[in-house]
Amino acid sequence: MSAIVQAEGLGRWYGEVVGLGDLTVSIEPGITGLVGPNGAGKSTFMKVMVGELRPHRGQIRVLGYRPFGSRPLYRRLGFCPQQDALYEHQTGMEFVRDLLRLGGESKRKATLMAGEAMERVGLTDAMNRKVSDYSKGMRQRTRLAQSIAHSPELVIADEPLTGLDPIARRQVLELFQELSREGKSVILSSHVLHEVESLTETIVLIHRGRLLAQGTVRDVRQLISRHPSRVRVTAREPRKLAAKLFDQPHVRAVSLGADGESIQIETDNVAEFHVTFAAAAASARAGVRSLSSDDASLEAVFDYLVG
Numbered sequence: 001m002s003a004i005v006q007a008e009g010l011g012r013w014y015g016e017v018v019g020l021g022d023l024t025v026s027i028e029p030g031i032t033g034l035v036g037p038n039g040a041g042k043s044t045f046m047k048v049m050v051g052e053l054r055p056h057r058g059q060i061r062v063l064g065y066r067p068f069g070s071r072p073l074y075r076r077l078g079f080c081p082q083q084d085a086l087y088e089h090q091t092g093m094e095f096v097r098d099l100l101r102l103g104g105e106s107k108r109k110a111t112l113m114a115g116e117a118m119e120r121v122g123l124t125d126a127m128n129r130k131v132s133d134y135s136k137g138m139r140q141r142t143r144l145a146q147s148i149a150h151s152p153e154l155v156i157a158d159e160p161l162t163g164l165d166p167i168a169r170r171q172v173l174e175l176f177q178e179l180s181r182e183g184k185s186v187i188l189s190s191h192v193l194h195e196v197e198s199l200t201e202t203i204v205l206i207h208r209g210r211l212l213a214q215g216t217v218r219d220v221r222q223l224i225s226r227h228p229s230r231v232r233v234t235a236r237e238p239r240k241l242a243a244k245l246f247d248q249p250h251v252r253a254v255s256l257g258a259d260g261e262s263i264q265i266e267t268d269n270v271a272e273f274h275v276t277f278a279a280a281a282a283s284a285r286a287g288v289r290s291l292s293s294d295d296a297s298l299e300a301v302f303d304y305l306v307g
């Protein structure tokens, strides 16, 4: 299958600030999660992909086109931006319909297409209400409706799940799955890995404007587990536990916390460490109270990964 996005050595700055450093990545058709911590460059990459920003360096092709200024590409892709740019005095329906009309559709066809799109995002009942009455999640879904209304073969959505209540979130996840079943591709960004995980196995991780890892969620998890991680344990007998853990496989360092009841463990394989930890703690009769890993959030994982 040929790539839908091919970027090579892509760079984009905001004055002195790096938006994208040197990004080389190839994205195949299907659903792809673009993940990375805040400020990683996800939005910048998306804006370059949809032709809103011109790269300062490198090459990019989306569906075979150079995106910046490419009208034929604009018809084939839909973009759901993170920023809210709705007109308060319009209804959601009018907003989506008017953008379709700007794209060249007749009034009748635009009305039909906008109605269908609003239905697909679950806003049929609210579509004739003014946008000023909409909740954050409804506004988000209206932007999403706008991005899918012209049936593009590629939908690029910047943090589309942010601000949605659980029901709306499920509806949007189902919508992406449906688009995928129709043969369309979706690239969505998120800084929460598990959010993307429920939708796709394919992820692209970026950090500081560069590609950090790409592959299935499992590939990336393995990569993460092979990198040093820190685990914090609180216990009734922290010294005994620390002494026991020194000998364990995959433990690189153990230090006692200043509070007298916790220890910090640095491990080179957090998954394997968890397997052996329980037995070590039991044999030390340490009275473990809590165990937490810094790797709970993707952001922390990234910090480890990039040292």
Ligand SMILES: Nc1ncnc2c1ncn2[C@@H]1O[C@H](COP(=O)(O)OP(=O)(O)OP(=O)(O)O)[C@@H](O)[C@H]1O
Binding pocket: 014, 017, 018, 019, 020, 036, 037, 038, 039, 040, 041, 042, 043, 044, 045, 191
């Ligand atoms: N308009 C702008 N002016 C100046 N700096 C910017 C601008 N937009 C983004 N940046 C900076 O570029 C870097 C990448 O930002 P970008 O918004 O692309 O990241 P992101 O991964 O989408 O993060 P977030 O999830 O917070 O939106 C960050 O350091 C950010 O502060």
